[in-house]
Amino acid sequence: MEIKYFDALIQAIDIINDGIHIVDASGKIVYYNISAKHLDEIDVDKAIGRHILEVYPSLTFETSTLLRVLRTGKPIYNVEQNFVNYKGDKISTLNSTIPIFYNNKVVGALEVSRNITKVRELSEKIVSLQNELYEKNENHGKLSKPSAKYTFLDIIGHNKEIQKLKALGLKAAISDSPVMVAGSTGTGKELFVQSIHNSGNRKYKPFIAQNCAALPPNLLESILFGSVKGSFTGAENRPGLFELANGGTLFLDEINSMPLELQTKLLRVIQDGRVRRVGSSNTIDVDVRIISAINTDINKVIETKQLRQDLFFRLNVITLVIPELSKRKEDIPSLADHFIQKYNEKCNKFFSGISREVLDIFLDYNWPGNVRELEHAIESAISLYDGEIIREEHLPFQFKNYQSDNSYTSDSSAIQPLSQAIERVERDIILSALEQTSYNISKAAKLINVPRQTLQYKIKKLDIPS
Incomplete structure (x- = not known):
């Protein structure tokens, strides 16, 4: 019976999308699942029993995550590894590796590898395309038109707090001081960020946005700071986002998701005004305004050690905290009208507004998705239905029979x-x-x-x- 369970476990491991390697204490491969075979394009039979560096000659004792864990006996998590397979393809993986102990001795190591090659390639292409765009459009140090599209006129609302934030944002735009924008998902943080850029002296210079939670640490580092050829397997001479944003604004979204070790390097760039590409000993002067955003309580980012304290105070010179939609419900009619007009044009429809019943539902609803959720609700209604007024039956599921106490109406009959x-x-x-x-x-x-x-x-x- 135990053998059957073991066979079932092996079959389950073989259908996992991530590659799984197991090596013994000497570094020889003892297990290699099907996903690893597809990832590395190496036959399982040819890999088993051979040393990891024999199968992956582009790796070394220092760069192989498996050999590092065998040497130190300590697990590593979410570390990027780059290598070239036997076909000459450049492969990037995100590895988590743990030691295997028996009688308090390291007898092997197990590694789970996720293929991020396409993510890296896409990110590098975006950086290269941005570089080409700015080089082609640059005219005597200015771009032909602003590279951020929103202005303060695009921020809809009569709420006193929103009006106050727009006034503060206009004042912040005049200075070059770092700005931190805080707010829950869907509150419209990037609208404020782009509006600040477009209202300042840098509006005809580059505006570049990067979500810090979207990429693994090593990849994010090379994307931000650039790389030199040979700094890691497959690396090319590429400028980072700091260089591309020179003279303009770099927007770092979800900066509280940036790894602490990378925060140290970011702090150095902000302090010195110089950036060093990964693998280079030379520095490059950059003039970049940093605007950052967090999607959590601004008072907790230090308490929970999401951000280094010194970096937080560097970035938090000017603070804008965007209120949730549930705290500015008086803006719902204006926002609904705005989105109706937007999606009428996109969908070639002719809705003129929302019914009183829908307005009551919207005013009672707690809006966990904030303004973005309201926009999606309007988009859904206009995309799927025809008519002049958006009615309750046109709304997505979460709004139907909704009551303000977060329960749904029920009829015992x-x-x-x-x-x-x-x-x-x-x-x-x-x-x-x-x-x-x-x-x-x-x-x-x-x-x-x-x-x-x-x-x-x-x-x-x-x-x-x-």
């Missing part, structure tokens, strides 16, 4: 179908997980213990704003 009840529970659980993880789908999937693809399917099926 009308039993709800089981499938609808299950969907309602599923929706509540998924929304709660998304809110707890700041709408990070991978983290939410782990929180509720389902595959990421399953969660994405459920989000789409249940019409959950993401």
Whole structure:
């Protein structure tokens, strides 16, 4: 019976999308799953029993994450590794590696590798295209038109706090001081960021945005600071985003997700006004205004050690905290009208507004997805239906029969179908997980213990704003 369980476990490991390697204490491969075979394009039979450096000659004792763990006996997590396979293809993986102990001795190591080659290639292409764009459009030190599209006129709302923030944002635009924008997901942080750039002296210079949570640490480092040829396997001479943003603005979104070791390097660049490409000993002078954003409570980023204290005070010279939509509900009618006009034009429809019933629902709703969720609700109604007025039956699932106490109306004389009840529970659980993880789908999937693809399917099926 134990053998059957073992066979089932091996079959399960073989269908996992990530590559799995196991080596013994000498560094020889003892297990190699099917995903690893597809990733490295090496036959399993040819890999088993051979030393890791024999199978991966572009790696060394220093760059191989498996050999490093064998040497130190300490696990490593989410470390980028770059190598060239036997076909000459440049491969980038994100590795988590743990030692295997027996009688307090390291007898091997197990590694899980995720292929991020396409992510790296796409990121580098974006950087290269941005570089080409700025070189072609540059005219006597100015771009032909602003590279950020929003201005303060695009920020809709009569709420006193929003009006105050717009006034502060205009004053912040005049200076070159760093700005930190805080607010929950969907509140419109980037609108304020782009508006500040477009209202200042740098508006005809580059505006470049980078989400710090979107890339693994090593890749983010080379994207931000650039690289020189040979600094790592497959590296080329490439400028980083700091160089591309020279003279303009660099927007670092979700900066509280940046690894602490990379925060140290960022602090040095801000202090010195110089950047050093990965693998280079030379520095390059840069003149960049930093605007950053966080999607959590600004008072907790230091307490929870998400940001270094010295970096936080460098970036938090000017602070704008964007209120949630639930705290500015008087703006809902104006925002709804704005989005109706926007999606009428996109969908060639002729809606003139929302019904009184829909307005009441909107005013009662707690808006976990903020302005973005309102926009998605309007977009959904206009895309799927025809008419002059958006009515309750046009709204996505979460608004139907909604009550302000976060429960759904129930009629004891009308039993709800089981499938609808299950969907309602599923929706509540998924929304709660998304809110707890700041709408990070991978983290939410782990929180509720389902595959990421399953969660994405459920989000789409249940019409959950993401």
